[in-house]
Amino acid sequence: MRKIIIFFVLLASFSNVYSQKSIAELYTAYTVIRTTNGNKLAAIDLAINILKRSSELTNSQIANLNFNLGRLYEETMEEEKAVPYYESSLMLAPDYYVTHRALGSIYVKRSDPIVKKMNSAGNAKQMDLYGKLFADYKKLIVKALPHLEKAQACDPDEQSLKQIIDLYKNIKNLAAIGTLDARLKKHAVSCVDLLDD
Template sequence: MLLCAVLAKAQTVDTAAVFDKYLDLNVAMFEGNTDNAERVAEDIMADTVALPIKARINYYNILGKLYEERHPADAKVYYERVLAHVPDFYVAHLALGYIYLKEAGDADKKKLSAPTTANKWAYINLVKKSIAHLEKAQACDPNQDTLDTITSLYKKINDTNGLANLNTRLASLSKSCIDLLETQ
């Protein structure tokens, strides 16, 4: 029985220590020290369940930011986790929109080099995913470059109906926008 108690104690996560690491991660991000931030984020990874839910969502958002440039596939996973909890957080939508846009660009090159129906639909599906996220971002934080990108994407996939109804969708999407995540 004593052995079971010792093993159970060894497997218990020290929530205060995990939260302290989370605070260190926030400081590293604030200071722009991405190498330290990545190291601390990795230390937290196995114990994320010890974080309060709002801190965990913010942690996933930080991971998205950290991985966006060098590991966009990983960033996408974390931004999707954020949106699963906070669907109106338009900052994650903007990031995902541009990640999917990059993937669509890669799919377009593949479609041009091997013009199969599967490659065409893969490209169109990625463009549509990009548009959906960019529209939410545009609705919440209007930006001419984002609007131009959305318009261009609709034209590239010949979706005149989507383009014609853009303003109506943007007006609807703008009714619920979150620009900052709660951390506690």
């Protein structure tokens, strides 16, 4: 019981420290921790507490915090926690292609276990199960592709382009490959490669 009380007293004192410092001081401390310290958990904790005071931040700072929280969660192998922060960042900085690449990659990675199950079901001639798994796979890939396309449009490379084409083939949407160049040109009109604070 005593340990629980001590924990809550410490938690309250940390929250009090965050609320007493200016947002500029906290944001600077967060930037230093994130870029030099290597203590990802401390950076995550500080960023979350700064976001609680988002009314004192610019939209650019909020977008940056959300993006970096997503990245920090990915780096600590907590990709599921990264997704909402990446999505929040895109709401404020929709042309930042690095966030699109990260989200697209997470969605594709989520499909990997489904592909393994699909292959097993196909080999076992369990076509009903295969059909259900394919539908689940297709949903994830359809969710990933616009993000991957935006990243490809803004930072083109052959490997990413091949991945996009292969994913369309995998979900049996060959028509989308024929219109891919037009979509990439449209996405390339507005690309952001660096989030300002």
